[in-house]
Amino acid sequence: MFFNSIVGLDTIPPGRKARVVRIEGGRGLIGRLARLGIVPGAEVEVISRAPVGGPVLIEVDGARVALGRGVARKVVVTPLA
Amino acid sequence: MLRIALVGQPNSGKSTLFNAIAGYRAVASNFPGTTVELLRGKALVGGKAAEVVDLPGTYSLRAGDPAEEVARDYLLSGEVDVVVDVVDASLLGRSLELTLELCELGLPMVVCLNMMDEARRKGIRIDPEKLEEILGVPVVETVAVRGLGLKDLLAAIPRARVPVPPRYSADVERHLDELSRRIADAITGGVPARYLAVLVLSGDPLPPGVELPVAEAEVERARREILRDRGEEPALVIASERHALALRIFEEVARVTHAERSLRDRVDSLLMHRILGYPILFLALLGLFFGVFKIGSILEGYLLPPLEAITGWVEGAIPGPIGLVLSGALQGLWAGIGIVLPYLLPFLFFLALLEDVGYLPRIGFLLDGLMHRLGLHGKSVIPFLLGYGCSVPAVLATRILEDERDRLVTGALAVMVPCAARTVVIFGLVGRYVGPWIAFSLYLLNIIVIGVAGRLLRRYLPGMGPGLIMEIPPYRLPAPRTVLLKVWLRLRGFITVAWPTLIAASAFFSLLEVLGWTGVLNTLLLPITWPLGLPAAVGVPLVFGILRKELSLIMLGQALGTVDFGTALSGAAMVVFTVFVIFYVPCLATVAALWRELGRRRTLLVVAGTVGVAMTVGLVVRFLSWLF
Numbered sequence: 001m002f003f004n005s006i007v008g009l010d011t012i013p014p015g016r017k018a019r020v021v022r023i024e025g026g027r028g029l030i031g032r033l034a035r036l037g038i039v040p041g042a043e044v045e046v047i048s049r050a051p052v053g054g055p056v057l058i059e060v061d062g063a064r065v066a067l068g069r070g071v072a073r074k075v076v077v078t079p080l081a
Numbered sequence: 082m083l084r085i086a087l088v089g090q091p092n093s094g095k096s097t098l099f100n101a102i103a104g105y106r107a108v109a110s111n112f113p114g115t116t117v118e119l120l121r122g123k124a125l126v127g128g129k130a131a132e133v134v135d136l137p138g139t140y141s142l143r144a145g146d147p148a149e150e151v152a153r154d155y156l157l158s159g160e161v162d163v164v165v166d167v168v169d170a171s172l173l174g175r176s177l178e179l180t181l182e183l184c185e186l187g188l189p190m191v192v193c194l195n196m197m198d199e200a201r202r203k204g205i206r207i208d209p210e211k212l213e214e215i216l217g218v219p220v221v222e223t224v225a226v227r228g229l230g231l232k233d234l235l236a237a238i239p240r241a242r243v244p245v246p247p248r249y250s251a252d253v254e255r256h257l258d259e260l261s262r263r264i265a266d267a268i269t270g271g272v273p274a275r276y277l278a279v280l281v282l283s284g285d286p287l288p289p290g291v292e293l294p295v296a297e298a299e300v301e302r303a304r305r306e307i308l309r310d311r312g313e314e315p316a317l318v319i320a321s322e323r324h325a326l327a328l329r330i331f332e333e334v335a336r337v338t339h340a341e342r343s344l345r346d347r348v349d350s351l352l353m354h355r356i357l358g359y360p361i362l363f364l365a366l367l368g369l370f371f372g373v374f375k376i377g378s379i380l381e382g383y384l385l386p387p388l389e390a391i392t393g394w395v396e397g398a399i400p401g402p403i404g405l406v407l408s409g410a411l412q413g414l415w416a417g418i419g420i421v422l423p424y425l426l427p428f429l430f431f432l433a434l435l436e437d438v439g440y441l442p443r444i445g446f447l448l449d450g451l452m453h454r455l456g457l458h459g460k461s462v463i464p465f466l467l468g469y470g471c472s473v474p475a476v477l478a479t480r481i482l483e484d485e486r487d488r489l490v491t492g493a494l495a496v497m498v499p500c501a502a503r504t505v506v507i508f509g510l511v512g513r514y515v516g517p518w519i520a521f522s523l524y525l526l527n528i529i530v531i532g533v534a535g536r537l538l539r540r541y542l543p544g545m546g547p548g549l550i551m552e553i554p555p556y557r558l559p560a561p562r563t564v565l566l567k568v569w570l571r572l573r574g575f576i577t578v579a580w581p582t583l584i585a586a587s588a589f590f591s592l593l594e595v596l597g598w599t600g601v602l603n604t605l606l607l608p609i610t611w612p613l614g615l616p617a618a619v620g621v622p623l624v625f626g627i628l629r630k631e632l633s634l635i636m637l638g639q640a641l642g643t644v645d646f647g648t649a650l651s652g653a654a655m656v657v658f659t660v661f662v663i664f665y666v667p668c669l670a671t672v673a674a675l676w677r678e679l680g681r682r683r684t685l686l687v688v689a690g691t692v693g694v695a696m697t698v699g700l701v702v703r704f705l706s707w708l709f
Binding site (some may be wrong): 027028030031032033034035036037039040041042048049050051052053054055057060061062063064065066067068069070071 | 140141143144145146171172173174175178203205313314316317320321324325328350353355356442445446447449450453458459483548549550551552553554555
């Protein structure tokens with residue numbers, strides 16, 4: 001994975017951190033993610049991924065949040081070293 | 082009277098705090114979104130009575146979420162004298178975002194750093210004086226579950242002060258200044274002009290009763306300028322800046338040392354394991370059902386025979402119709418002690434444990450993929466699981482879903498989940514007379530039927546909510562007091578409402594029998610009972626079951642003239658009867674809840690749908706029983 005590359009949060013493997021670049025979604029989705037601290041510039045860590053298209057578990061601001069795979073795909077991030 | 086509003090993010094311990102200072106009324110759970118409406122209680126503040134209002138948990142005060150709009154509008158209604166911002170200290174960084182939003186409302190405020198023990202465990206050391214200095218309001222530390230710091234909190238309320246509103250970057254501030262200067266001349270209904278400026282700049286709807294205080298063109302110009310300069314929607318710019326500001330304050334007032342990798346983390350990685358998580362979930366649920374059945378049948382074995390003996394004695398002592406009606410009432414009374422409580426009590430206890438430990442959202446995480454096949458997502462699991470306790474909170478819990486279609490589908494399916502009352506029928510009839518494994522397989526059958534119904538609904542109600550976004554709270558050791566309180570609050574519902582209904586209905590049934598009217602009802606229900614191969618006498622119990630599901634079992638005893646169902650019904654008939662009871666018309670209380678949440682038309686559709694499902698599944702089970 002290239003440093004500085006821009007990918008969906010769903011592709012980040014467990015144990016890696018990433019910084020949110022933007023949310024590809026409507027106002028509703030942006031608002032709901034923002035409530036949990038998932039805003040551009042926020043740092044998130046992927047904790048685990050459920051099998052077969054299940055959700056991604058991330059940590060943001062010290063809280064754990066489950067994001068459905070489809071939602072995670074819309075969170076565009078840049079992987080951190 | 083002083084009016085105090087408790088505001089905080091979901092799962093920050095607001096309900097626990099409310100219970101601790103204002104008397105027990107709120108049901109606290111370890112998952113977000115438990116409080117769905119305003120709860121009011123009384124507390125003594127500085128020797129004087131004050132009203133305490135528990136608002137629904139809100140991550141923010143932004144528009145777009147019904148609960149958050151309720152909270153915001155209430156805070157701006159002019160009714161609130163003091164805001165107590167309840168903060169989960171272990172999530173201070175994120176929680177400060179809401180705190181900053183509250184700082185803009187211009188209301189006297191106190192910050193309550195709750196769950197300090199959890200913060201310490203996470204290695205977060207907070208300097209409350211520093212936070213007090215930055216926000217300009219009193220900051221109090223508490224551990225509400227253990228009752229620590231509550232006196233300090235109450236003592237701080239009279240010292241509440243209007244906080245310093247957060248400052249954004251220079252260009253945003255310039256626009257806010259300009260807008261709020263214009264607004265100051267207009268009527269704001271007591272809402273600070275600066276906050277209105279933030280709202281109009283973000284494009285959020287204004288609180289009711291407040292009209293746009295500036296020219297629309299002016300707002301548009303400001304919004305366009307920000308969009309041009311920053312390349313982002315103003316709402317997003319403000320949210321991001323607030324987020325950054327919250328983190329900066331967090332870094333200033335808190336020091337994060339070693340976060341101990343605790344036993345809880347290890348347990349969590351096992352329970353949420355991508356493969357092992359599933360068998361563990363299955364075993365946990367299996368254990369729950371067998372635990373309840375075992376405890377229930379032991380208690381029932383001790384309780385029921387002596388009570389039955391009393392009924393027999395009364396019938397012998399007072400002959401004639403009065404004795405019959407009296408023994409009917411007694412049977413309702415005994416049914417409460419002897420049949421319902423033995424299963425209800427352990428069931429509510431285990432469910433409360435699961436809730437407070439925080440396992441429910443994890444089940445939601447594990448089953449998200451599966452729920453997608455029903456056109457739903459993992460958050461719907463929570464109403465489903467609550468449905469095993471009672472359908473009413475299950476229907477209310479559909480509010481945690483953001484999408485209207487999701488709420489409808491989840492509500493319609495969740496009322497088919499066997500609640501504790503139906504569990505009583507399953508265990509008391511099938512479990513006891515046919516066998517525990519058959520009883521357990523009814524739960525599996527129920528899940529399959531709900532799955533099929535979900536697939537069908539998905540065909541007729543296409544589309545899909547935006548997907549799972551759910552906070553997973555940390556595991557918490559359930560506080561015995563909270564668990565027992567929750568069991569008691571739910572049990573009280575049974576004792577004060579359901580039990581009297583049982584007794585009255587049971588006596589009423591005896592009266593009907595004395596008058597010879599049961600035959601009419603039974604004949605009317607023949608189109609249901611006859612195809613299912615059930616004796617006509619079960620018609621009346623099914624009607625009573627609509628009042629309360631337990632009644633169908635209790636009335637069955639009355640209708641058949643014995644509580645030893647084994648002698649009056651075949652095993653197959655008992656299974657078919659139970660299957661019908663599980664699915665047909667949710668009880669009256671649930672119908673009322675559905676009505677409120679979904680409206681009349683959809684409620685009637687759900688009710689009709691459940692009768693159709695009950696009939697279909699009942700017939701299938703009947704024909705299957707011929708094979709064995």
